[in-house]
Amino acid sequence: MKYMKEAEPSYTLSTVMEEAARCLLCHDAPCSKMCPAKTDPARFIRSVRFRNFKGAAETIRENNAMGAICARVCPTERYCELGCTRSGIDKPIDIGGIQRFVTDFEQQAQMDILHKGKPNGMKVAIVGSGPSGLQTAVTLLELGYAVDIYEKNAKAGGYLTYGIPEYRLPTDIVDFEIKRITNMGAEIKYNTTIGEDITMAQLKQNYQAVVLAIGSREAKSLPLFEGNPYMETAVSFLARAKMHHGQLELPDNVLVIGGGDVAMDVATTLKRLDVKHVTDVVYEEFNEFKASQKELLGTQAHGVTIIDGYVPTAADGKKVTFKHRHIDSQLVIEADKIILAVGQKANAAGLGLQLNHDEVPFTGYQAAPQVFVTGDIAQGDKTVVWSVKRGKEVATEIDQVLGGNQHD
């Protein structure tokens, strides 16, 4: 099934050398400066160029505990590759592709790069096991803290596990990244919801610090579709596709509403699950699209019909009426299933946290004594690489506050 197969082919030993040989090995390389997580592509590409694949894997892994995941899902065109000097000649180095080769090599070579620091006797609770929570755990473990991760779902990984489609990010890859972290000593407490199974007060009592590593995982809806039996949210659909390994009953005609990366994931997933007619109606016009260029092109290449500039005005069962935002035009689409990809929101119930547009209203990471935030509810880009950045930074901040091993 096309859904279960990783879409991008990986480099071989010879083709990765070809790509690494394109790298100009810049002085004070802009790519490395533009990686929010400081993964240091200039350094690991240079290692590949000089055939030090193990060293390349160390650079990636030590800087970014989500290295194999970022390699696959990072919108590199907005970060490292945007800075790539090679663009002055033709096109940027495929940094994500090289990173994927190196992290695949790391896994095949069974390298064990991350290690727990000398225990400092302090314990930190992390709420949420998405990329930010996982990175926070790794950095804290390296600094000598004991770490417990509280996850409300049955599996760890957050959006990595329940959101990003299999063909972009195989479950095996995510599971392996998480296994590295539990191997380091993090304990994950599954099916545990804060406020229901354990309270914030208890956490504060049992741990020196609590990190709220929360993303925006709850689907937003549109009032027009309340109670519509043909409607499913993107969050629900993507999670079902992933949990059922693509084995879903789907009609031949599906309408998707939304124009971000999530909508592109939904539309492409439908196509890779062999749905005949997939129509995506988007509020934005093409020149103001939210989805990354790469995702948009991929979706179009799969044969999804994308209609831009329309907003839904009425829904009657399977029949949805749209109006163009600028011109006098109306569109009626009848579909056997309607998937809404119109955004997500954070659920901070039981955490004692005030959010403003799904973000904390302050910069930095400390919300209250003993309480820190990271993940998408902290300020900044909502990408995995930013989650990694925030994970490293919140851990460093906690260590500064708690003192850690500084008196050794």
Add this chain to the structure above:
Amino acid sequence: MINKDLSIDFLGVHFDNPFCLSSSPVGNCYEMCKKAYDTGWGGVVFKTIGPKHFEIDEVSPRFDTLDKEDTSFVGFKNMEQIAEHSLEENLADLKRLKTEYPNKVLIASIMGTNEQDWVDLAQLVEAAGADMIEMNLSCPQMTSHAMGSDVGANPELCKKYCAAVKRGSSLPMMAKMTPNITNMVPAAQASLAGGADGIATINTVKSVANLDLKRKVGLPVINGKSSISGYSGKAVKPIALRFIQELRAAKGLEHLPISGIGGIETWEDAAEFILLGSSTVQVTTAVMQYGYRIVEDMKNGLMHYMAEQGVDHLQDLVGLANHNMLPAEELDRSYKVYPKIDLDKCIGCGRCYISCFDGAHQAMEWDDDKRQPFCNQDKCVGCQLCALVCPVGAITYGKVEMKPGRQGVPAEKVI
């Protein structure tokens, strides 16, 4: 499509173009040489024929390559010896080739273990129809020390065996030299004294190309062991050109007829060998990698070069560069050339800055904010390393300046 006469006379034999297969696996039988002639090669040096009593027994595997980044075959290591077919088969192939291709040049490479072998082989290949003989005095991977490069490193043996060949045959003859010596001139002169009409060079360079780091043995591995053997391909071109220049610079050898060999892949490589004194050129490694078809671009490219140079006869290019190579002590050291940086072309990678600091004289300065280099002429020695490492050709030769206290006109310097 351009069409120019590429023909040339070498040792009294007319070649319709200078491109020949060298004596090696690429000219090992009738079918191979036939295909090479049909593809357009001017001549073939048939794989070296040895005496009947010397048995060839090859190892498997027998090759290795030196790679760099994504480029394979930068250099090539080869453990194969001389022709493994029987003497009768080889002679029959020579005969058939000459009968079917009377206007193509057929060169028989031979190798004996003693004087009588050389006499006999020379007689046999002449009778089979060869136009020319090449004496293989240089194969570095023979299983006998009475053969190959051990002979070629010994001028007395070279002379003796050349004389033996001349006793066996009146064909024009070239002695193929080994580069595994510090000075090729004595061996070449001895060969000429023995009767050689010209020199073919270089044969392969003794090498260990790579090691298997786990098993701690050279490559290729033959039942757990390996052996030093000949190295060829693009990487040896500079070594070949050096030997050819040294031969042509030796007193009395200014007009030495040479068949140039060593890392030729393109028409440009071939032109370099010709400009340093080669009348014909021989190719193996590039054929092993890419096939006989490479001769098409070598011929066409060389024709265009002749047209650009306004030359109608290839002979007119032979040796034109020899007089421009001087001993180091005779070069003009009175001036330096500063780099000229074209900031419109510069893409800001900083490689010039790194190389100048780490590998030269710390003259290239770097603006962190603008990501731009700047040459500090107080420190610049004019080595031009920066221009060589620049990936976009943004650095070229700029201002020429006489060194302090030196006489001369900068504008007159040919840089």
